[in-house]
Amino acid sequence: MSTSVPVADWIKRIADEERRRDAVRIKEDEQIARKAELVRRTGARLVDELRSAVTRDADAFRDAGGVPFASAPLCGQLLNRDLGYARLGPRAAPSPRSG
Secondary structure (H helix, E strand, C coil): CCCHHHHHHHHHHHHHHHHHHHHHHHHHHHHHHHHHHHHHHHHHHHHHHHHHHHHHHHHHHHHCCCCCEECCCCCCEEEECCCEEEECCCCCECCHHHC
16 A cells, blocks of 8 residues: 555656646647737738838839939949949949049
């Protein structure tokens, strides 16, 4: 009879530890699900807001006259049609014709 009491305590401790681990695992899964739902709901809204802001800014820039750039292959140079060529390197150097 004395051997059954320590075995029962040992089994009870293991069962309690399993229950605690299961509770922590369930809580973590619920947190992950809540975060995923929050990202799903707000992420789409943030992307839509960013898209509309970029479109609005691009339209305003275009309506203001913008700065026309040519992106033809220029051997490491960028042509600004208003100012001429600018050499692209570690730092952009102004065109000699830009004044």
